[in-house]
Amino acid sequence: MSWLVTGGAGYIGAHVVRALAAAGIAPVVLDDLSSGQASFVPADVPLVEGSILDRELVERTLREHNVEGVIHVAGFKYAGVSVQRPLHTYAQNVEGTRIILEAMEAADVYRIVFSSSAAVYGTPDVEQVTEHTPKRPASPYGESKLIGEWLLRDQGVATADTDRPLRHTSLRYFNVVGSADPSVYDVSPHNLFPIVFEALLAGRTPQINGDDYDTPDGTNVRDYVHVGDIAAAHVAAAQRLTAGEPIEPAYNLGSGDGLSVRQIMDAMARVTGVEFTPVIGPRRPGDPDRIVASGELAARDLGWTMRYTVDEMVRTGWEARRSAG
Numbered sequence: 001m002s003w004l005v006t007g008g009a010g011y012i013g014a015h016v017v018r019a020l021a022a023a024g025i026a027p028v029v030l031d032d033l034s035s036g037q038a039s040f041v042p043a044d045v046p047l048v049e050g051s052i053l054d055r056e057l058v059e060r061t062l063r064e065h066n067v068e069g070v071i072h073v074a075g076f077k078y079a080g081v082s083v084q085r086p087l088h089t090y091a092q093n094v095e096g097t098r099i100i101l102e103a104m105e106a107a108d109v110y111r112i113v114f115s116s117s118a119a120v121y122g123t124p125d126v127e128q129v130t131e132h133t134p135k136r137p138a139s140p141y142g143e144s145k146l147i148g149e150w151l152l153r154d155q156g157v158a159t160a161d162t163d164r165p166l167r168h169t170s171l172r173y174f175n176v177v178g179s180a181d182p183s184v185y186d187v188s189p190h191n192l193f194p195i196v197f198e199a200l201l202a203g204r205t206p207q208i209n210g211d212d213y214d215t216p217d218g219t220n221v222r223d224y225v226h227v228g229d230i231a232a233a234h235v236a237a238a239q240r241l242t243a244g245e246p247i248e249p250a251y252n253l254g255s256g257d258g259l260s261v262r263q264i265m266d267a268m269a270r271v272t273g274v275e276f277t278p279v280i281g282p283r284r285p286g287d288p289d290r291i292v293a294s295g296e297l298a299a300r301d302l303g304w305t306m307r308y309t310v311d312e313m314v315r316t317g318w319e320a321r322r323s324a325g
Contacts, residue, residue, distance in 0.1 A: 002026035003238055004067045006052050006100065007074030009036030012176055014184045015231035016071055017045055023235050028065045031074065040184050052096040055103055062107035069111035069241060071234050072100055078190050079119055082141035093144035101155050108164060111241040112152065113234055116170040118293055120146040129293040131250055138286065153249060167241045171233060173225055173253040178313040179320035180228030186317065192264065197321045200274045208261050210283035219261040221290040223254045226308040236302040248301065254293025255306055263310060271314040
């Protein structure tokens with residue numbers, strides 16, 4: 001038996017694949033390589049190249065690889081870009097999730113861990129988000145993730161009285177950083193860590209977008225969580241589903257206190273050895289002062305913990321990026 005990881009050739013998905021293998025669970029990857037890289041998939045892990053929108057391919061992959069559960073990481077993950085490309089975002093994230101659930105039902109696969117997002121909360125008016133914080137997504141991306149959670153919920157209700165009720169959970173998180181394998185690094189042009197790394201490698205000075213927020217040092221405070229911890233939580237959720245243990249419909253994978261952008265910049269200079277003073281640019285429209293999430297529920301059920309300091313987050317990410325050349 002194996003677990004299918006959609007988007008398993010991407011930054012987060014590739015770490016999930018490695019965490020599954022380390023736990024003795026055979027992973028299979030389905031990825032269209034639109035943003036993932038085949039080189040991120042270990043040589044001994046089956047890689048099926050194709051789209052989650054290909055219903056026949058998804059079902060065939062589930063059957064041929066004797067899949068017992070799905071960790072659904074694939075999706076269009078750029079919140080800002082989703083405003084300009086809402087139809088593409090909904091096709092990939094909503095229709096893609098619907099097709100996966102349909103193929104799972106046909107192939108008699110009834111366990112799924114959904115890689116959701118803290119973007120479902122939008123800009124909450126609380127300092128610490130819990131699973132019960134109102135959902136007010138502020139972008140098509142956040143909306144698409146929330147709809148994905150609804151799809152899982154509704155399919156769970158629809159199959160509740162059958163021999164194979166859908167067992168599911170959704171994991172919500174903010175900024176994923178670092179690396180747990182030097183051969184896998186974040187390639188996104190929209191995330192803070194790779195933006196800073198690329199600037200430093202090119203000899204440019206990184207920029208902070210606004211330093212007059214209502215926070216201790218004037219810069220935004222966010223959750224930054226290590227990709228190795230995120231991957232471990234996905235595997236723990238899969239194991240809980242397999243064991244038939246009680247599981248919540250959703251968990252926040254949060255730090256509880258967060259880090260400011262200036263703290264990240266200070267760690268960047270400290271760890272990389274590249275001295276710099278960030279340029280202060282204008283605020284980005286709609287950026288809230290502080291958003292962090294409580295991880296208490298995930299700690300209770302999934303063993304969630306923040307195992308990496310900010311310096312370790314930077315160091316592992318920097319080493320992986322530099323090893324890529």
